[in-house]
Amino acid sequence: RVRCEVEGRAASAAEIASFLGLRARTGATAGASAPPEAVHLQDAAFWKQLVSAQRAARQGRLMTPVAGGASDDAGQPSALESIRLAGTLAASGFQRALVTLNEAMLWRRLGDNEQARRQLEVLKKQRLAHHVAGNDYLGAMECIVSAWCAYTARDLPLAQSLLGGMADDPARSVVLRHHPDVRFEWCNLWALGCRSRALALAAEDAPAARLLAEESLRRFGDALTAAFESHSFDAAQHVAANLGMAVWLFDRVGLALPALPSAPAGGPKRRGDASAASDTTRHAVQWIAFSEWLCGQADGQGRSAWNAIYLMRIARGHCGAEPRPTLAQFRAQAPLDPAAISALAGPLADAFDATHWPARWVEVAQARLADHQAGRRRYPGLQHCSLLFEHAWYAAHAGDLKAAERSLVTLREALPQLVPSDRAYFAESWNDGLPAELVLEAKPPRRPAARPRKAAR
Structure with a gap:
C-alpha cells in the first residue's frame, strides 16, 4: 500500500491527480477540459508572500532579519524565511517550482553554491515529475543559475558553455529572445565572463582580448536594455555598476577601446583633460554613480x-x-x-x-x-x-x-x-x-x- 502525503498531511484526490499528470474532474465539470493549474483564492496569499520574499532580497535581508532601527522593515522576516513560507502556501506545481527557483537564486546570491545546486536538483526533479506550466521559463532560469554557480566558482568555461548551450537550444532560445528578465540575466553573465577572459588574455594576446572586451561592453548594453524593458531598477543598477567597472578595468590592462559607452546624462567629454585615462575614469565613475542613483529610485532598495x-x-x-x-x-x-x-x-x-x-x-x-x-x-x-x-x-x-x-x-x-x-x-x-x-x-x-x-x- 502507498500512503501519499503533502507537507505531512494526507494528499487530496486533486493533489494525487496533479502528481500523476491527470486532469481533476468533479460532477460539475465532468467532461470539461479545465486546466489542472486553475487559479484559486489561496493563490493571493502565495503571491503576496512571494513578493515579500523578493522585496526582502532586494533590500539585502537575505538570510537574517533587519536588526534594530526605526525602519518599517525592522524585524521583518528575511528573504530565506519568506520564500520558505511561500513554499507552504504553494498550491500548484508551477508555484512550488517557482519557490525552488527563487531559493536557488537566493543561495547563489549568498555565495553558497552547494545549497544553490541542491535546489537546482530539486527544481529539475519537479520539472520532470510534472508537466509544469511555465516550464520553458523555469528551464531557462535553471540553466542561468547553474551558470552563475559556475561563474562564482571561477569555472568560466563551464559557465559560458551552459549559456552557449542555452542560446543554441530551440526552446530556450525563444525564451531568451522574448523574456526580458531571462535576457537580462543571460547578457549580464555572458558579459562578465567575457570581461574576465579579456582581463586574463590582455598581456598575452591583446587583439583577442580587445575583441572580448568589446563583446563584454556590447552585452552589458544589451542587459541594460533588457532591464529597462522589464522595468527593473534593481537589475539596471547591477549592470550599470558592472559596466562602469569593466570600462575602468579594461583601461588598467591597456585595452584601449575605440568608443566607450557614456552613462545617462553623463555629458560630453571635456576637451583639454590631462589624459585619456582621466576620461576613462570619468566614464567608469558616471556609470557607477548611475547605478547608485538607481538604488535611490527603488522604494526601499538597499x-x-x-x-x-x-x-x-x-x-x-x-x-x-x-x-x-x-x-x-x-x-x-x-x-x-x-x-x-x-x-x-x-x-x-x-x-x-x-x-x-x-x-x-x-x-x-x-x-x-x-x-x-x-x-x-x-x-x-x-x-x-x-x-x-x-x-x-x-x-x-x-x-x-x-x-x-x-x-x-x-x-x-x-x-x-x-x-x-x-x-x-x-x-x-x-x-x-x-x-x-x-x-x-x-x-x-x-x-x-x-x-x-x-x-x-
Missing part, C-alpha cells in the same frame, strides 16, 4: 556594497607605490577622495548623498561594515572581504594602523569561505599593497604556489 567597493578601488587605482612600501611611502600616495569622485560623476553627483557617502573613504567602508555586523545588511563573502580590505587600506592611509589591523584579522577569518582564485587576489593585495609596518603586525596569508595575475574582481 544601497549596493559593490558600488562603494568599486569606487574605493578606482580612487586608489592610480597609486603606484613599490610592493610593501614603508608607512611613510604608503601615506604619501594620494588617492582620490569622495569629493573628487563626486566631481567626476558630473550631473550624476546627486547620487552621493551625505547620509550614505561620508567625506572619507574609511568612513564609507566602516558604515557598511557596521551595517553588516549589526544585521541591518548581510553581505555575501566576497563583498564582505572586499569591504574589510578597503577599510584596512584606507585606515592605514589615514595612519590608524590598529583599525587596519582589526579589519585584516577579520579578513583572515573570512577568507576560507572564498574560492581559491579570490583568496589569491586578497593574498597578493595584502602582501604587496599594504605598508611593511602593517604587514609585519598583521601577518598576511601565504601566497599561492603559482602566483596568479593580480586583477580586481
Whole structure:
C-alpha cells in the first residue's frame, strides 16, 4: 500500500491527480477540459508572500532579519524565511517550482553554491515529475543559475558553455529572445565572463582580448536594455555598476577601446583633460554613480556594497607605490577622495548623498561594515572581504594602523569561505599593497604556489 502525503498531511484526490499528470474532474465539470493549474483564492496569499520574499532580497535581508532601527522593515522576516513560507502556501506545481527557483537564486546570491545546486536538483526533479506550466521559463532560469554557480566558482568555461548551450537550444532560445528578465540575466553573465577572459588574455594576446572586451561592453548594453524593458531598477543598477567597472578595468590592462559607452546624462567629454585615462575614469565613475542613483529610485532598495567597493578601488587605482612600501611611502600616495569622485560623476553627483557617502573613504567602508555586523545588511563573502580590505587600506592611509589591523584579522577569518582564485587576489593585495609596518603586525596569508595575475574582481 502507498500512503501519499503533502507537507505531512494526507494528499487530496486533486493533489494525487496533479502528481500523476491527470486532469481533476468533479460532477460539475465532468467532461470539461479545465486546466489542472486553475487559479484559486489561496493563490493571493502565495503571491503576496512571494513578493515579500523578493522585496526582502532586494533590500539585502537575505538570510537574517533587519536588526534594530526605526525602519518599517525592522524585524521583518528575511528573504530565506519568506520564500520558505511561500513554499507552504504553494498550491500548484508551477508555484512550488517557482519557490525552488527563487531559493536557488537566493543561495547563489549568498555565495553558497552547494545549497544553490541542491535546489537546482530539486527544481529539475519537479520539472520532470510534472508537466509544469511555465516550464520553458523555469528551464531557462535553471540553466542561468547553474551558470552563475559556475561563474562564482571561477569555472568560466563551464559557465559560458551552459549559456552557449542555452542560446543554441530551440526552446530556450525563444525564451531568451522574448523574456526580458531571462535576457537580462543571460547578457549580464555572458558579459562578465567575457570581461574576465579579456582581463586574463590582455598581456598575452591583446587583439583577442580587445575583441572580448568589446563583446563584454556590447552585452552589458544589451542587459541594460533588457532591464529597462522589464522595468527593473534593481537589475539596471547591477549592470550599470558592472559596466562602469569593466570600462575602468579594461583601461588598467591597456585595452584601449575605440568608443566607450557614456552613462545617462553623463555629458560630453571635456576637451583639454590631462589624459585619456582621466576620461576613462570619468566614464567608469558616471556609470557607477548611475547605478547608485538607481538604488535611490527603488522604494526601499538597499544601497549596493559593490558600488562603494568599486569606487574605493578606482580612487586608489592610480597609486603606484613599490610592493610593501614603508608607512611613510604608503601615506604619501594620494588617492582620490569622495569629493573628487563626486566631481567626476558630473550631473550624476546627486547620487552621493551625505547620509550614505561620508567625506572619507574609511568612513564609507566602516558604515557598511557596521551595517553588516549589526544585521541591518548581510553581505555575501566576497563583498564582505572586499569591504574589510578597503577599510584596512584606507585606515592605514589615514595612519590608524590598529583599525587596519582589526579589519585584516577579520579578513583572515573570512577568507576560507572564498574560492581559491579570490583568496589569491586578497593574498597578493595584502602582501604587496599594504605598508611593511602593517604587514609585519598583521601577518598576511601565504601566497599561492603559482602566483596568479593580480586583477580586481
